Amino acid sequence: MDDTINGDMSVYEIGYLLSPAVPEEKISDEVDALRKIITGAGAAIIADELPHRQKLAYVMRRKTVSGSYEKYADAYFGWLKFELEAGKIEGVKKSFETNPSVLRTLLLSTVRENTYLGKRAMQIAAELTGSDRAIETKAETDQGDNKRDKKEAAPATAASVEDMDRSIDEMVKEVI
Amino acid sequence: MKKQCYFNQHNIKYIDYKDTDVLKRFLNPHGRIISRKRTGISAKYQRQLATAVKRARFMGLLPYVAS
Incomplete structure (x- = not known):
């Protein structure tokens, strides 16, 4: 919280689900685009995991422009951990959310050390x-x-x- | 005998929402979080666990309701 006031660097993690409509070979392009959003804002990436396709625990629905719902039973789950100025994180979050192939995102503020046991x-x-x-x-x-x-x-x-x-x-x- | 905290025992300082194998251990067959009384986790880690489970549910890694 103090970071917002000071404008200091904070460590964040974004978890995202990519739509299963994206073909497997184009996943790396999508990831590059997402990495560019982050690095473009001046962030340094600390750790990441490439998206891998997996079955979701429940069926997710997303409203389309036409008003109907798209249903997703599986998706590609990946995450990125990076360090960024606290003032710029809002913009990054918005660009992630507006990306059409991103189904869902989860932004956390976290610590530099590894928390993922894998x-x-x-x-x-x-x-x-x-x-x-x-x-x-x-x-x-x-x-x-x-x-x-x-x-x-x-x-x-x-x-x-x-x-x-x-x-x-x-x-x-x-x-x- | 008093049960010891799982996370203290395993030297886990931060509970990550992506570690679903660990989180699953603290869910009942319906997918609900098991209470502190039963898990024996310290208050600190039970709070972290609850947050992590809820994050994992949002991302579709764990179910909200399991049949």
Whole structure:
């Protein structure tokens, strides 16, 4: 917030969905156009991920000029992380939104360091630690079964403490 | 035994909306966010988690309602 007043540089991230109507080979052109918008405003790109086609969790609708709705069940999801003067971000956001092949955008102010776990997230998610197992069993059972849940959760937590330590050690090594 | 915060344990400082595999762990089969009481996450990260889930929903990475 203070950045707006000072006009300092801030770190932003824009996530965007490109329309599936764009053919796969033209995606790089679209990305170049989006990157140009950002760099044209004087931003330095810190990180990005090229859009990849994926199924959306729900069908999105977008109103066309004629008033009818277009439905999208899948789209290309990509993101860009960059540093820009706080005063210029509004213009960038508008040009993203007015781009016809961009279905949806999400602008965040974020931090310079990497927040995206990516593949590491898969590993972490795959590790069924005791506490997580407890979450799952609890989520699936009714509230009335709380007592039984606690009994199930306790041994699982105890058994996986070593696993957890090991996984944390591995992660620390990765970071170094 | 008191449950420990998942994000503290895994050294995750910022919860990113793109990490849907992690976020999915904290949704019930209907796609609703599981309460703090059940997740055992610290208040700080439960707030971050809620924001991240809502962002992911907006971008179509997670469902608003799962059948």
